[in-house]
Amino acid sequence: MTSPLLNVQNLVTRFYSDGAVIHAVNDVSFSLNAGESMAIVGESGSGKSVTVMSIMRLIRHPPGRIEGGKVFFEGQDLLAISEDEMRKIRGNRIAMIFQDPMTSLNPVLSIGLQMTESIQLHLGLSLKEAREKAIKMLSLVGLPKPQERIDDFPFQFSGGQRQRVMIAMALSCNPTLLIADEPTTALDVTVQAQIIELIQGLQQKLGMAVIWISHNLAMVAGVVNKVAVMYGGHLVEQAPVDALYEQPRHPYTLGLLNAIPKLEGRAQGRLVAIDGMPPDLRREPDTCPFAPRCIYALDKCREALPPLTQSAPGQLSRCWRSDELDQIANKVELS
Amino acid sequence: MNSLVGSEALIQVRDLKVHFPIRRGLLKRQVGAVRAVDGVSFDVRRGETLGLVGESGCGKSTTGLAMLRLLDVTSGSIIFKDHDLASLDQTELRESRRHMQMVFQDPYSSLNPRMTVGSIIIEPLNVHKIGAPGERRERTQELMKLVGLNPSFINRYPHEFSGGQRQRIGIARALATNPSLIVADEPISALDVSIQAQVVNLMADLRKDLGLTFLMISHDLSMVRYISDRVAVMYLGRIVELGDRDPVFDTPRHPYTRALLSAIPTPNPKLERTRKRIILQGDVPNPSNPPAGCHFHPRCPLATSICKEAAPLLRNLSSTVSQSDTPHFAACHHA
Numbered sequence: 001m002t003s004p005l006l007n008v009q010n011l012v013t014r015f016y017s018d019g020a021v022i023h024a025v026n027d028v029s030f031s032l033n034a035g036e037s038m039a040i041v042g043e044s045g046s047g048k049s050v051t052v053m054s055i056m057r058l059i060r061h062p063p064g065r066i067e068g069g070k071v072f073f074e075g076q077d078l079l080a081i082s083e084d085e086m087r088k089i090r091g092n093r094i095a096m097i098f099q100d101p102m103t104s105l106n107p108v109l110s111i112g113l114q115m116t117e118s119i120q121l122h123l124g125l126s127l128k129e130a131r132e133k134a135i136k137m138l139s140l141v142g143l144p145k146p147q148e149r150i151d152d153f154p155f156q157f158s159g160g161q162r163q164r165v166m167i168a169m170a171l172s173c174n175p176t177l178l179i180a181d182e183p184t185t186a187l188d189v190t191v192q193a194q195i196i197e198l199i200q201g202l203q204q205k206l207g208m209a210v211i212w213i214s215h216n217l218a219m220v221a222g223v224v225n226k227v228a229v230m231y232g233g234h235l236v237e238q239a240p241v242d243a244l245y246e247q248p249r250h251p252y253t254l255g256l257l258n259a260i261p262k263l264e265g266r267a268q269g270r271l272v273a274i275d276g277m278p279p280d281l282r283r284e285p286d287t288c289p290f291a292p293r294c295i296y297a298l299d300k301c302r303e304a305l306p307p308l309t310q311s312a313p314g315q316l317s318r319c320w321r322s323d324e325l326d327q328i329a330n331k332v333e334l335s
Numbered sequence: 336m337n338s339l340v341g342s343e344a345l346i347q348v349r350d351l352k353v354h355f356p357i358r359r360g361l362l363k364r365q366v367g368a369v370r371a372v373d374g375v376s377f378d379v380r381r382g383e384t385l386g387l388v389g390e391s392g393c394g395k396s397t398t399g400l401a402m403l404r405l406l407d408v409t410s411g412s413i414i415f416k417d418h419d420l421a422s423l424d425q426t427e428l429r430e431s432r433r434h435m436q437m438v439f440q441d442p443y444s445s446l447n448p449r450m451t452v453g454s455i456i457i458e459p460l461n462v463h464k465i466g467a468p469g470e471r472r473e474r475t476q477e478l479m480k481l482v483g484l485n486p487s488f489i490n491r492y493p494h495e496f497s498g499g500q501r502q503r504i505g506i507a508r509a510l511a512t513n514p515s516l517i518v519a520d521e522p523i524s525a526l527d528v529s530i531q532a533q534v535v536n537l538m539a540d541l542r543k544d545l546g547l548t549f550l551m552i553s554h555d556l557s558m559v560r561y562i563s564d565r566v567a568v569m570y571l572g573r574i575v576e577l578g579d580r581d582p583v584f585d586t587p588r589h590p591y592t593r594a595l596l597s598a599i600p601t602p603n604p605k606l607e608r609t610r611k612r613i614i615l616q617g618d619v620p621n622p623s624n625p626p627a628g629c630h631f632h633p634r635c636p637l638a639t640s641i642c643k644e645a646a647p648l649l650r651n652l653s654s655t656v657s658q659s660d661t662p663h664f665a666a667c668h669h670a
Contacts, residue, residue, distance in 0.1 A: 160618050188390035190594060190614075193598035193612055194614055215527070217602045221600060221601065221607045222604060245603060255529060257602055259532040260528060260602055262601055263556070271535055273529070273536055274532070277497050
């Protein structure tokens with residue numbers, strides 16, 4: 001068996017602020033093969049972004065700190081290498097695109113200057129070669145007239161075009177892993193569809209692996225092989241995409257799926273909301289993070305953190321009742 | 336356009352235009368205008384929820400703000416309780432505003448951080464001199480109970496509440512004057528998915544219990560489908576489709592509505608993988624310089640030469656679709 005492209009083991013990241021400890025990422029493990037695509041789904045504060053920032057070693061210290069775990073990428077533990085070595089990987093082998101393309105581009109530099117800088121740095125090309133490469137990348141992402149637009153500034157582009165420029169920049173060094181952190185959240189739905197189609201097409205063309213970070217279970221359904229669901233800093237469920245939507249094994253996943261309206265089928269009168277409030281990350285991560293909002297919670301759930309166990313082939317869930325969830329959920333629905 | 340008038344209309348908007356002047360040069364001469372809303376007509380019927388949907392920049396929020404005269408109207412009329420709000424002066428407007436209130440998108444910036452929850456909710460009662468001053472505090476606690484907030488939190492400040500709870504505060508404030516119409520501008524888009532359903536359910540309950548009429552402004556079509564009786568779709572300052580919810584979602588007549596619906600992802604991986612998407616090219620054009628003829632023609636897959644020349648009028652197509660006599664309007668030469 002070949003080793004996975006990315007293998008995250010027992011990652012722990014905490015933030016220290018005003019004497020409080022924020023348990024942002026607790027014992028998170030997952031792996032991703034070359035060319036595969038996965039989604040990490042969660043609400044704000046779930047730890048999904050901190051997880052990938054930890055993988056990229058972009059956690060600012062203080063206040064944050066990666067306190068445990070290993071991140072193997074192409075066989076190398078990224079948490080054990082020097083900052084110099086990390087810089088050669090970041091933006092090169094692993095690239096990242098962000099939610100808001102306006103704030104991640106430098107507003108006072110032309111996009112050509114911003115693109116050629118990293119191409120020259122990582123690929124050791126001359127300025128002229130780097131500029132040609134940049135133009136090639138811009139036409140690859142479908143930006144019209146790249147030769148003319150390369151000297152434009154970020155404000156001269158629309159939101160969708162800026163995200164295209166970001167993608168061109170991210171992919172210009174031929175990464176094997178692309179991390180897309182909410183890449184379409186700031187965009188309108190019709191433009192969102194364009195960008196998703198673009199990233200999917202490029203993934204196939206270039207053979208890279210993609211991690212989609214999203215709060216939207218609907219958006220990732222059609223684009224990934226597997227999904228990891230995070231809640232309160234824990235990875236609570238991980239499964240192949242079809243299994244996760246058909247038979248979720250964690251009450252939070254089930255609750256999320258019930259809470260979002262679907263466009264197909266009849267519109268029903270009422271959504272099934274998840275009562276209660278988002279978790280407080282200052283709590284000790286030693287009980288189930290979802291227990292305070294979970295309608296299936298037992299005393300046990302408030303006493304001990306369930307382990308991440310396999311409940312179906314390839315499907316892992318962190319719930320004491322994962323095996324009986326489909327039965328008890330049906331019962332609740334009927335009553 | 337007379338057929339648009341329903342006998343039970345609570346508010347009638349006719350040919351509403353809101354243009355923002357563009358001024359340049361030393362003398363601040365007007366050199367053009369952003370036509371945010373460019374001739375919009377519709378009714379909101381008593382007791383219904385009308386969903387007003389579209390992408391950013393289509394004019395949906397401007398329409399909502401102009402209906403409450405929170406923005407100046409360039410031309411057109413807004414008939415509410417036998418008055419034309421577009422031509423009332425400030426004193427007359429104040430009396431009308433009692434009956435129409437607004438819930439805003441961002442529960443963080445729409446609540447004054449220096450005021451307690453109690454003083455935020457009581458303010459409209461003080462402004463409109465509703466009830467004896469001694470009874471207003473009691474009424475405030477009643478309102479808090481009504482929206483699911485603990486009345487003992489009356490002296491707390493907005494920062495002590497989560498996003499969902501803050502939106503409840505905003506709703507309580509809107510309900511304080513016993514309005515008949517609530518304009519809700521993206522009331523859930525700043526909230527986490529699991530909290531969105533709570534707020535949607537709350538609004539549905541309030542509508543039923545208090546007999547409210549809602550204008551729900553949103554870009555989230557699947558949510559609008561859940562809560563609306565009728566839907567109006569806007570594109571670049573104009574309504575392109577208007578009708579009962581099911582006909583609009585099941586048999587959309589305007590190519591823009593079709594593209595918009597097909598771009599919305601649904602949480603069903605199997606369906607998503609096989610779904611045929613209409614992916615629109617390009618971005619929404621600049622409303623200061625909209626395309627001639629049909630505003631949608633540069634992105635429309637069905638556009639012909641007539642679309643470049645003549646702006647299509649909103650016409651009733653219901654007889655050509657089905658026997659049902661509920662009107663279904665679309666503004667398209669080819670619908």
